Amino acid sequence: MMCLYMTLFISQVLGMTNILNAAEILAVSPIPGTSHWNVMSSVLEILMDRGHKITVVSAFPRKIPHENYTNIDISNLVHISVAEPWEKVIGVFQPPVSCLHFLNDIHQKICQIIYSLPEFQRILSTKRFDVVITELLGSRCDLYLGNYLNIPQIAIVSSQMLTWYQESFDNPANPSYITPLHISYPKSETFIHRLLSTINYLTINISFKYYDNRATEIGRMFFGENKPDAETLLRNVSIVFLNTHSSYDLPKPLANNFKEIGGIHLKPLKPLPNDLQKIIDEAEHGVIYFNLGSVTRMHDLPTNIQNGFKEGFAELPQKVLWKYESDTPMTGQPKNVFTRKWLPQYDIIRHPNVKLFISHGGNSGVIEAISAGIPVLGFPLFFDQPRNLELFKYWGSGLLLDYKNFTKQIFLEKVKEIINNHKFKKNAMELSRKFHDRPISPQDTVVYWTEYVMRHNGAHHLKSNAINTLWYQYFLIDILGTIVIILFITISIFFFIKKKCF
CATH class of the missing domain: 1.20.5 (Single alpha-helices involved in coiled-coils or other helix-helix interfaces)
Structure with missing residues (x-):
C-alpha cells in the first residue's frame, strides 16, 4: 500500500513538473495543403498533450477548442490546394522546376500574408516564445521568425528530405548513389541513372537558389535590414523532423540533427461506419480501395482514364471502395463499385479483407500502406509521388501504372497480378514489420528532441562543422x-x- 501511495505521489509531482516546465511554442504552417497539415498538426498535438502551449498560424482551425491551443486562422486569406484541374496538375505540378517555382511562389506569398497580419504582429511583440516550428518546402522566408525572436527554430519536412535543402545542412546528397526527390527510380543502377540524377540535382538546386532570392528581401522587409540572409538562417535551424523512415526509403546518410518521424500522423484503429463494415465483411472476393488524394478530383481525370478504371473494375470479382468527390452520381458506375466523398482510409486498408490499395503515392498514404502491410498499385502524378511508388516496386510489394500509357487491359493485368500473386502481400507484411520495429516511436522522438533543443539552447552542437x-x-x-x-x-x-x- 505504501508503494502505491509513493507511486501516485511521484506521478503527481512529475505531472506538476511537466506543467511548470510547459513551453510556449509558436508554429507557422505556410503551405495550405491537407497532407502537409496532417504532419504539422500531429506534431503540435503531441506537444500539446505533453503540456506545452501552442500558438499556430494555419489555414486549418482546430475543430475542438483547447486551452493550450491558440489558432490564427488564415483560411480566408489563402487558397487551399484541393481539387485542382488536371491541366494544372500535369502542366504545373509535374515538371520538377515548374513545381518548385509554384511552391516557392505560394510559400513566399503566404509568408507576406502572415507577416502583415496585425494579430500576428501583436503576438510577436507581446508574447514570449521558447521555440518556433515551421515547415521546409518552397522557401526560406519563414526562417526569420527564430532569428527575430532570438529562439531556436525547428523545421518539419512532410516528405522525404527535399533535394534543394540538403547541402545547407551538410546532409550528404551525392547523386552518384542518392537519387534526388524528383527522380522516379530509388536507386541508380546504370550510368544513365547517375547522369540523370546529377542533371536533376544540379538543375533543381540552381533553380531553387534563383527562385528563392526574394526570401531574404521578405525577411528584411518585415524584420529589419540588418537581418542575415536566408541561407545563413537555414543553416541555423536546430532540428529537422523528416516524415519518412529508413525501413522503406533506401538507407542514406543523415545529418545528426535530422530525425525521422515517419508515421507521426498514424492513429489507433477505429470502428468503421456500419455501411462500410458491412460492404467489406460481405465481400466474398475481398475489397479494393481506390483513392487519388485531395489535389486531383476523380471526375477531372481524362475520359479515357475514368472509363478505363470503371470498365476494369466492372470485370473484377472484388468490391471497390472509390473515393469520388463529385456532387453528381458517377456515370456508368459498376455494380461492384461503392463511392463516397470521404473515406476513413487508414482504418479501411487495415481490414484483413482489403486486398489492394490503388494510390497516387502521396507521402502520408504511402506510410499508411506500409504500416498496414497492404500491396499497392500506384498511379503517380507529380512531385515525389513517382519515387514514393517506385519503392513499393523495389521492395516487391506493388506495381505502377503510367497515366500516359494507361489502358483498361494494362490496369486489369496489374490488379490481377498483385491480388493473385501472394508474394506481394508477403512482401508488404515484411515491409510493415520493418517499419514498426524501431527503438522509439515517432511521437516520443518529437517530444524528446523538441524538448532537447529547448534544454540546450538550440542544440547547435548537433550540427556538422561543415555547414x-x-x-x-x-x-x-x-x-x-x-x-x-x-x-x-x-x-x-x-x-x-x-x-x-x-
Missing part, C-alpha cells in the same frame, strides 16, 4: 592545389639540379 565551411575547403580544393604546387616546385627543383649537375 560553416567554404565550398573550396569542403572539397579540399585548397589542399589539392597546395599539393599540386608543392609537387610542381619539387619536380622543378629536381630537374633544375639535374640540369646543373649533369
